[in-house]
Amino acid sequence: MRIAIIGGGISGLVSAYNLSPGHNVTIYEKSDEIGGLLTSYHREQYSIEKFYHHFFSRDIMFLNLLEELGLSKDILWLKGSTGTYQNGMIYPLTTPFEILRYPLLSIGDKIRLALFMKQVRNVDSSELDLISTEKYLTERVGKNIYRSFFKPLLNSKFGKNADSISAAWVVSRVAIRSDRGITGERLGYLNNGFSGFISAISEKIRNSGGIIHTKSPVVMVRNEGDFWYVNDEPFDYVISTIAPVLLKKCGINIPDLPYQGAACVTLGLKRSITNGIYWINLYDKAPYGAVIEHTCFAPLEWYGEHIMYLASYYSEEPASDIKDQMISDFCIKFSVKPDEILWSEIAIEPFAGPLYKSGYKNLMKSVLVPGLVLAGMFSEENYPERSIEGSVRAGKRAAMEILDTIREREVRQ
Ligand SMILES: Cc1cc2nc3c(=O)[nH]c(=O)nc-3n(C[C@H](O)[C@H](O)[C@H](O)COP(=O)(O)OP(=O)(O)OC[C@H]3O[C@@H](n4cnc5c(N)ncnc54)[C@H](O)[C@@H]3O)c2cc1C
Known part of the structure; x- marks a missing residue:
């Protein structure tokens, strides 16, 4: 059977991984590399995710997938410490002692x-x-x-x-x-980051005959008789992993689901800034909501420099100088001199996740198109919070749905 998958993020890759042995699978990815929100910057000595990522001990299907791909040996369980930035001060909030000392809430x-x-x-x-x-x-x-x-x-x-x-x-x-002990939250990461995982799964797909087209945005999807046409190519089945509002632009009549965008600055720094804390939520007004010092989580020696994310979400178009705004605010608040920044990048993704407003659950159920299988962040597996695990589950469920339909058809014939 010929199966098209729209979107080469983790959900589309998992669908292709489950379908490509035995079927002709084609992934269409609009950008120049696969991985979606899990893509990385490739620096000379290392790769680092464009958006900060870790996984959790309850991510059973993702952990099983890592095992199937031979990547269990690369799993690291690390401690994630947290804090807040309030009234111009950093407050660590990881250990019971730090929480007791925190002055801004009563006992x-x-x-x-x-x-x-x-x-x-x-x-x-x-x-x-x-x-x-x-x-x-x-x-x-x-x-x-x-x-x-x-x-x-x-x-x-x-x-x-x-x-x-x-x-x-x-x-x-x-x-x-909630997987936390007295020294912090237990979070998973991969030896040298997620780019090895994306390479491993895409290699498996290609080795089983799957085709991955990058720089190939899907602009049209239509159904004619027994066939689906994706950019005029005929397929027996289609899986979409993209936001409903994008699928609608391809000609599929479905309701929109609310979503928001993310803008994430990554900095290479000469020194550590957060007093050893991994994740600091900004309670003071700032053009970003959190500063995440990746090298207070993953080992500094992998990178040879300190890596910092400035994270923000948005629902309206971000300002054209958002990167400069974020960096200059960060330099002022955290007393960083511009020459302490070795390099900087910004990743902007308008479809970074669903907005789980009240009533989202019913709205989500209305986004069903007969014959077109939906996976990705806007599917049920990612309710009420999207995650790597949710997109792995959705990708696998979509593949199983198609395999079941194929088997039923074969039995009937
Ligand atoms: C800032 C941030 C931090 C996160 N941190 C974590 C974390 O720590 N842990 C965790 O579990 N989850 C985290 N997530 C969530 C996680 O990244 C996502 O749930 C997961 O990667 C989504 O995968 P996906 O394949 O469903 O979607 P995506 O990764 O969005 O993939 C969809 C793909 O479709 C492509 N596409 C779009 N339109 C078209 C088109 N018309 N034609 C062809 N291709 C198209 C896109 O380019 C993209 O590659 C984070 C998300 C963000 C934004």
Whole structure:
């Protein structure tokens, strides 16, 4: 059978990996390299992801996939430390002692917050789709914790959409991030980054006869009788891993799902900036929501220089000088001299993830096109938070759906 896959991110690659032995699979990827949000900058001595990434101990299907690809030996379980930047100061918030010392919440609020974080891990997040985070959190932890702790985090992740985000998102987020001990959160990373994983899976696809077209945007998808046409090429089946709004532009009549973009600056630095903390959320106003010092997580010796991400999400077009704005604000806030920056890059992706507003779950179910299989970040496996694991699951489910249909057809004939 001839199968087209739209999008060469992890979801499309996983679909192709499962279908290419036995079928003629073609991936169409619009950019000049595969990997989607998991692509990397290739520096002389190393590769580094354009958007910061790690995985979690509960990412079972991703971990199984790494094993199948012979990459289990490359898995590293590292400690992720966190903190906040508030009123011009860095506050470490990883160990119980640091949390106790944190001056901006009372002891009572800290206890209430700790109890909430523990209880919420067992809540079924999908039942909370229609409740706003504000209502859910103020009822459980009170207005003060909501305003001083959660609201700045929601603002930095969702900007002006923060108030409309569903409680389902916040609850699932707490659950995902609950693998933590007294020295930090346990997070997975790969020896020398994710680019080895992208190379390994694409090599398997090519070795099984799969075709990967880069610089090949899909502009038209249509159905005629038993065939699907993708850019005028005929196929028996099509998997789409792109945002519904993009698929609509290709001629498929589906409702839009809300989404947001991400702009991420990566810096090579002469020195460490965050006092050893991996992830610092900005509570003060800034053109970015977090600073993430990658080399306070992955070993510095892999890179020979300090790597920093400045992370921001947006829902309207970012300013044309967003990179300069982010870097100059960072230099002021963290007392970095311009000559301490060895190099800088910015990655801007308008379709960086769904916006999980209240009501998203029902909206998502309406995005179904008979005969066209949907995977990627906007599919059910990525509700109510998108992740590597969600896109691996979606890619595999899409492939299995097609294999089942092929088998049923064969039985009928
Ligand atoms: C800043 C950031 C940090 C993240 N960190 C983490 C993390 O630490 N852990 C985690 O689990 N997840 C993380 N994620 C989420 C994770 O990156 C995604 O869930 C996952 O990579 C999505 O893969 P995908 O294949 O579904 O989509 P994508 O990677 O978006 O792939 C879709 C592909 O389709 C292509 N495309 C679009 N339109 C067309 C077209 N018309 N024709 C052909 N090709 C097209 C795109 O170029 C892209 O390559 C992060 C995301 C962001 C934005």
